[in-house]
Amino acid sequence: MVSATLMANSTLVTEFLLEIFAETWELRLLLSVLFLLVYLGSLLGNLTIVIATTVDQTLNTPMYFFLRNLSILDMCYVSVTVPNACVNSLTNHRNISVVGCAAQVFLVFFCACVEVLFLTIMAQDRYVAICKPLLYPMIMNDQFCVQMTLASLFTSLIIAGVHTIKTFQLSFCHSSMVPQVFCDIPALLRLSCSDTFNNKLLILLTAIGVSGTCFTLITISYVHILSTVLRVPGKGERGKAFSTCVPHIIVVSVFLTSGAYVYLRIPVTSELVQQIALSVFYTVFPPFLNPIIYSLRNKQIKEAVRKITLRFSFQS
Numbered sequence: 001m002v003s004a005t006l007m008a009n010s011t012l013v014t015e016f017l018l019e020i021f022a023e024t025w026e027l028r029l030l031l032s033v034l035f036l037l038v039y040l041g042s043l044l045g046n047l048t049i050v051i052a053t054t055v056d057q058t059l060n061t062p063m064y065f066f067l068r069n070l071s072i073l074d075m076c077y078v079s080v081t082v083p084n085a086c087v088n089s090l091t092n093h094r095n096i097s098v099v100g101c102a103a104q105v106f107l108v109f110f111c112a113c114v115e116v117l118f119l120t121i122m123a124q125d126r127y128v129a130i131c132k133p134l135l136y137p138m139i140m141n142d143q144f145c146v147q148m149t150l151a152s153l154f155t156s157l158i159i160a161g162v163h164t165i166k167t168f169q170l171s172f173c174h175s176s177m178v179p180q181v182f183c184d185i186p187a188l189l190r191l192s193c194s195d196t197f198n199n200k201l202l203i204l205l206t207a208i209g210v211s212g213t214c215f216t217l218i219t220i221s222y223v224h225i226l227s228t229v230l231r232v233p234g235k236g237e238r239g240k241a242f243s244t245c246v247p248h249i250i251v252v253s254v255f256l257t258s259g260a261y262v263y264l265r266i267p268v269t270s271e272l273v274q275q276i277a278l279s280v281f282y283t284v285f286p287p288f289l290n291p292i293i294y295s296l297r298n299k300q301i302k303e304a305v306r307k308i309t310l311r312f313s314f315q316s
Contacts, residue, residue: 020088028090042075052308053304069118101188105185108184113159116210131228170188184279
């Protein structure tokens with residue numbers, strides 16, 4: 001039903017043409033290999049977290065519950081765009097159907113919304129754990145964790161669905177060449193010959209309502225965390241808190257600001273290279289950097305990985 005509606009409303013266009021990384025084969029090969037390595041690194045890092053937090057029962061806490069969910073999401077998020085873009089660039093295949101493009105738009109928007117909501121919940125979890133430790137078991141109980149996860153997924157499902165339907169209700173008759181290596185709403189709005197004011201307004205309201213609120217909550221949480229840690233006498237605890245909080249804030253800031261720039265700077269036609277580069281910051285970097293921030297600097301995760309590695313080595 002939805003597919004038929006999308007096809008019917010996308011007048012004069014039966015398929016879209018995506019951009020590739022570069023026109024020269026050598027540069028396409030170099031960039032494709034680079035992005036594939038980042039992709040494999042993202043999969044390996046996030047899969048390691050999922051296995052470690054699942055197998056090791058000592059990591060059965062709310063913090064690692066959300067971290068496991070974030071890692072599963074990041075593997076899906078980075079898989080939506082990177083493999084297809086790399087294959088297209090290597091094979092010089094640019095075609096994507098309208099329904100396939102709609103699916104990619106939905107999945108990118110859905111994963112981005114869930115990502116920022118999960119990061120917000122994780123910041124709140126650390127705030128309660130550090131600033132209100134006595135209330136932590138009461139607030140961050142199993143029921144609350146499951147409810148927050150389901151609420152994030154359901155909210156993102158609705159938001160992504162609304163944006164996707166609104167986008168593909170437009171008519172695309174200016175051109176079928178999407179100025180992006182994957183289907184993205186800002187790029188598609190520039191192709192439309194319909195009035196896109198309502199679409200842009202919806203994006204602005206979503207950015208303010210979801211991204212703005214989440215960034216504010218994350219910032220407030222870490223301000224409280226850092227102010228609490230600064231009152232602790234030991235320098236080691238301070239350094240540990242700063243080494244965890246600062247990279248997280250940087251990743252969240254880059255994720256939100258790059259996404260906001262691409263989505264809110266719709267009326268201006270920017271350079272293709274700049275557009276692709278900015279898109280990398282909110283689609284590729286978070287899944288790649290999150291495992292580094294949350295696990296490689298975490299002694300419990302590293303210990304769990306060591307135990308699992310030893311267990312498999314003994315069995316073999």
